[in-house]
Every structure is written in structure tokens, then in C-alpha cells.
Amino acid sequence: MAKGSNQKLKLMYLFKILMENTDETHSISMSDILLKLKDYGITAERKSIYNDLESLRQYGVDIVGVQRDRTYYYNVANRQFELAELKLLVDSVQSAKFLTTKKSNELIKKIEGLASKYEASKLQRQVYVTKRVKTMNESIYYNVDNIHTAIAGNRQIRFQYFQWNIKKKMELRHNGEYYRVSPWALSWDDENYYLVAYDDTEKIIKHFRVDKMLHIEITEDKREGKECFSEFDMAVYARKVFGMYSGKEERVKIHCENALAGVIIDRFGKDIIIVPDGDEHFNVNVNVVVSKQFIHWIMALGDGATIVSPQYVVDDVKEEIKRLCEQYNV
Known part of the structure; x- marks a missing residue:
């Protein structure tokens, strides 16, 4: 031969x-x-x-x-990934705001490589990345890698954080000063990627959009906040926090119409205890991080949901309603 x-x-x-x-x-x-x-x-x-x-x-x-x-x-005949699973991966990449358009297309191309050329053509027909709202920070991959390295090495990180101004330019927050935190987890919430970290100066848990972090450096200092994260469950935590905005955690009682049972379960899970209140309503007690985002989530449910207690949260709702009335001259 x-x-x-x-x-x-x-x-x-x-x-x-x-x-x-x-x-x-x-x-x-x-x-x-x-x-x-x-x-x-x-x-x-x-x-x-x-x-x-x-x-x-x-x-x-x-x-x-x-x-x-x-x-x-x-x-x-059988592959490691079925076509339906590859479509699911492509959909996830497409919908991820924290990925740039360029990086999304690169990842989708790699996913197509897991299929035959015939199945890959079916994946291509469902690619609609260019018109999606995407991050413009190409360093997202390196950010995630640095954060994982810091977590694995039990080290703190320092970084700069930015926001977009009206000229669509990056504008450093805190006058460009570096943030210094202890990274403990990464969370994908509302199509964005967040770092969950402990701020030793303020002694609280904070969240940061990973795609808005710049110049991440791993320090030699060991992480702080171990006691806060010793029994930390990211899934449970995500149910309590609305829009990844920080606030005080509180046990809140909500009075709801029966038609909202599915909405409440979707948000807080099946472990909650739903207590019937008459034929058309129920009460539920849930642990939430109280913030304006949580208050507006309740408002979005209309007259079907009312916060009953604690009183200071009810007062916060009233204050927000008053503020909105003044803002719109009602």
C-alpha cells in the first residue's frame, strides 16, 4: 500500500x-x-x-x-450532543448579553463543529446575533477567567468599574479608583453575568456586572467574608435578590390573588408555603432583599398582590407611590 x-x-x-x-x-x-x-x-x-x-x-x-x-x-448514529441540545446551547449564547457579538459568533461556530455539516446548517438558520443587545466589553472572557482563578486561589481582586455616559463613552466610577473585594461566586441573572463579592470595608455582599469590570488584578490578600458564604447557596440567593440590587434581607408577607400562584412559585420556588385566605386569595411569606426593584416587581403585579408586612416595607411602597405621583404630576 x-x-x-x-x-x-x-x-x-x-x-x-x-x-x-x-x-x-x-x-x-x-x-x-x-x-x-x-x-x-x-x-x-x-x-x-x-x-x-x-x-x-x-x-x-x-x-x-x-x-x-x-x-x-x-x-x-448517536453523538455526545443531540441537535436539540445544540440548539439550546446556541440560544443560550445568543441571549447572553454579557457576550459581545464577535465572541457570540465565535462560540456558535464552535458549537456548529459539534454537529455534522447537515445539522450545522440547521443551527445557522436560527442565528440572530447581530441585532441583539450585547455588551461592548471584549475582555469579558478574561474577566471570568481571572475571577475563577482568584476564587480557586482564595485571593481578593482589585478592578476598575465603569458606566456608559450620554455620549456612549466609558466613564469610570469612583473617579477611576480601584474597587477591592473578595470574590465568592458568579451568577447569570437577567441575561447578565454578575460577580457576587464581599466588601470588607462596608461589611456587606455586593454585586458587579462582569462586563463592566476593567483591569482585574488578583492580589496576594486572602479573601474576607467566609462567615457570610459558609452556607451560601447561589440558587436560593438569586431568588431573594431582584435585578442583582443590594438591600436588607427581610421576611415579607404578600397577599395575592389565586391567579398569581404560578408567578410566585416561578420566582420563589416550590418550597414556599402558600396559605389560603378565603376562596380567591392566599398569603405567602418569602425572604427577599428589599430594594426598589422588588417594590416595582410587586407593583407590576397590579392589584393582584399587596405587601402586608413588615410595616417599614409597606411604608417604602407608599413613599415610592408618592414619588411617582410627584414625578408624573398626578
């Missing part, structure tokens, strides 16, 4: 050919396999390909051979 320059890579190229050109509904003949190998500078006999196919099967690749007329056709 003649030897091509890439002969030692024959098995790897065979795997590549099968993964790119076959799936559950598309197969390839032995003749086409030999031709495609030849394009890679590899010559082979049919018998050697049969042996290679068997080696791939033993490795765990689900290769199926089916005879049609006098020709055998081969395909990879």
Missing part, C-alpha cells in the same frame, strides 16, 4: 470525515470515504478502513453500517 505523508493520522481523519459528513439521517459510502481520505493525502485499502471502523466502535463511536443494493453506507 502506498504511503501518504499523513498516513499516521488516518484513523483521526477517518473519525473527522464521519463526524462532519454523517448523522442519523445522512451516511457515506466506502468509496467516498477513500476519496475524502485522499484529499487529506492519505491512501488506504478498504480492508484497513474496515479495521479502523471497528477500532472506532471499540473506542465508543456509534458507527452503523447499512447495505443498500450492493453498497455499504456508514454513519455516526
Whole structure:
């Protein structure tokens, strides 16, 4: 058998050919396999390909051979990711605000590489990244990597934080002074990526949009706030916090119409205790971080939801209503 320059890579190229050109509904003949190998500078006999196919099967690749007329056709029947799962990954990348358009397209291209060329074309038809609202901070990947490194190394970080001004320019907050915090978790909330950290100066937990962090540096100082995070559950915490805005955590009682049961469960989970109050209403006590965002979430539910206690939260609602009336000259 003649030897091509890439002969030692024959098995790897065979795997590549099968993964790119076959799936559950598309197969390839032995003749086409030999031709495609030849394009890679590899010559082979049919018998050697049969042996290679068997080696791939033993490795765990689900290769199926089916005879049609006098020709055998081969395909990879099952892959690590099903097409529906790849579509879900593409949707997640598309909807992630914290990813730039460029980085989103790069990731989607890599996801397409997990499918055959036929399935990849189906993924391409659902790509609508260019008109999505996306971050403009290309350093997001490095930010996430630095934060994970700091968490793993039990180290504090320092960074600058910015906001957009009316001229659509980056404007550093705190006059450009560096923030110094102890990173403990990352959370994806409302299509944005947030750092959850402990501020030792103010002795509170704070949140920062990862795509608005600049020049992250890992310091030699060990993290603070261990006692706050010793039993920290990110999923439970996310249910309490609205829009990732900080505030005082409080046990709040809400009076709701029965029709809002699904809304309350979707927000706070099935572990809450719903207490019927008459035939058309119920009461529920939930732990929330009280902020204007929480108050406006309640307001958005209309007359179907009313905060009952504690009184200072009820007073905060009244003050916000008063402020809105003044703002709109009601």
C-alpha cells in the first residue's frame, strides 16, 4: 500500500470525515470515504478502513453500517450532543448579553463543529446575533477567567468599574479608583453575568456586572467574608435578590390573588408555603432583599398582590407611590 505523508493520522481523519459528513439521517459510502481520505493525502485499502471502523466502535463511536443494493453506507448514529441540545446551547449564547457579538459568533461556530455539516446548517438558520443587545466589553472572557482563578486561589481582586455616559463613552466610577473585594461566586441573572463579592470595608455582599469590570488584578490578600458564604447557596440567593440590587434581607408577607400562584412559585420556588385566605386569595411569606426593584416587581403585579408586612416595607411602597405621583404630576 502506498504511503501518504499523513498516513499516521488516518484513523483521526477517518473519525473527522464521519463526524462532519454523517448523522442519523445522512451516511457515506466506502468509496467516498477513500476519496475524502485522499484529499487529506492519505491512501488506504478498504480492508484497513474496515479495521479502523471497528477500532472506532471499540473506542465508543456509534458507527452503523447499512447495505443498500450492493453498497455499504456508514454513519455516526448517536453523538455526545443531540441537535436539540445544540440548539439550546446556541440560544443560550445568543441571549447572553454579557457576550459581545464577535465572541457570540465565535462560540456558535464552535458549537456548529459539534454537529455534522447537515445539522450545522440547521443551527445557522436560527442565528440572530447581530441585532441583539450585547455588551461592548471584549475582555469579558478574561474577566471570568481571572475571577475563577482568584476564587480557586482564595485571593481578593482589585478592578476598575465603569458606566456608559450620554455620549456612549466609558466613564469610570469612583473617579477611576480601584474597587477591592473578595470574590465568592458568579451568577447569570437577567441575561447578565454578575460577580457576587464581599466588601470588607462596608461589611456587606455586593454585586458587579462582569462586563463592566476593567483591569482585574488578583492580589496576594486572602479573601474576607467566609462567615457570610459558609452556607451560601447561589440558587436560593438569586431568588431573594431582584435585578442583582443590594438591600436588607427581610421576611415579607404578600397577599395575592389565586391567579398569581404560578408567578410566585416561578420566582420563589416550590418550597414556599402558600396559605389560603378565603376562596380567591392566599398569603405567602418569602425572604427577599428589599430594594426598589422588588417594590416595582410587586407593583407590576397590579392589584393582584399587596405587601402586608413588615410595616417599614409597606411604608417604602407608599413613599415610592408618592414619588411617582410627584414625578408624573398626578
